[in-house]
Amino acid sequence: MTAGITTLASAASGTSRSSTTSDAATLAGNFDQFLTLLTTQLRNQNPLDPLDTNQFTQQLVQFASVEQQLKSNDRLDALLSASKASSSASAAGLIGQTVTSSGITAPLANGAAAWTLNAARAATRATLTIADAKGNVVATQTKALAAGTQTFTWDGRNSTGMLASDGTYTLKVQAFDATGQKVTVDTKVTGVISSVDVSGSDPILTIDGKTVPLSSVQAIGAASGG
Template sequence: MELGASSTVLGSRSVNPADRNPNAGSNDYQTFLKMMTTQMQNQDPLNPMDSAEFAVQLATFSSVEQQTRTNELLATMQSQFGMMGMAQMAGWVGSEARAEMPARVTAGATLDLAPNPLIQADRVVMVVKDEDGTVVNRVDLPADTTQLDWTPVDVTGAPLPDGIYSFLLENYEGETKLTDSPVETWSRIKEVRGGANGMTLVLENEAEVSVASVTALRE
């Protein structure tokens, strides 16, 4: 299982709070105060700087310093939450996930599909495409089909060659096509990955899907 390697990659991208100087912000602030004090001591007594200007400088620097510390705290919390999520989702590896994604066709094996027909549809057609996007079959289904064990065949009834195929559902009301809706498939989870766009799952069917797109899990 490659989860450990993925966790390491995620960890290397995060910022370790221990590497930061906890007194960096305080040192900068003290330096600013010393500079301001020196400036006040050495100003022209005949043309002194307006005290309001000093107050504005002090308030501005204080605000920037506070925002910097807030950003650092949020970055630390995000890193910690990301690692917690990765650890929790390690248990998903080896399970099967259902999502809108292509499916791998293997000779002699049926596919467990989950169409999502529209409620107002009275006729639905499952469209099957190969990796090149060519339509290899159109299958009429009952309008209330939500679970389907399908034997992969082409429009002539011949078995489909092994490979990756995608599915969508055309919804009709009478002769009027309403819109397409997804057909979800199952695949076993090989790996959990973390990244800038959140956590994703790497599946045996060569697909990579976001965790948020998963609608069901099973052993």
């Protein structure tokens, strides 16, 4: 019978991974079964070999812990929803504002991701490394860069030629001129926000036709130097 109680407790622990109403209902049902089994055991225990009360206490504590975790998950979900709503409202208020974004990240969608590069001077060799949101390098390209502002567009294919999944990717540039001197390549994007997409976890801003995540914004107003 004790094994049955332990099984019920373990099943209830598994429900802590979700904060839905059905999880709470399952926990309540399991707890009722637990109490029924506990009462039955106490009524039918051998007086000469009573059941271990420490085990009962541990299982009750386990149920209480699971219940508290479910409540914590509910509160966290509410906080995340409120945070997203606040972030979306703040992003919508930026429409029409001039902002400066770091420009190192860009969303890949429909097989294309674009970055704006501004080379201090011409570079005969530039290595462009593209990494996913987890920091894993997915593609590397080597090309020459002209001096000034230009656009680099990635076709979304990784080093094996397969199309990468949509998402946010980061670009790192190392460039050198004909004499082997390092060339500074700025990826900042400055422009007026025309629209905001709040469908994802991080609002995406459209700046002069280019899309950048809200988290990459460095300044609001006039562009900063460098």
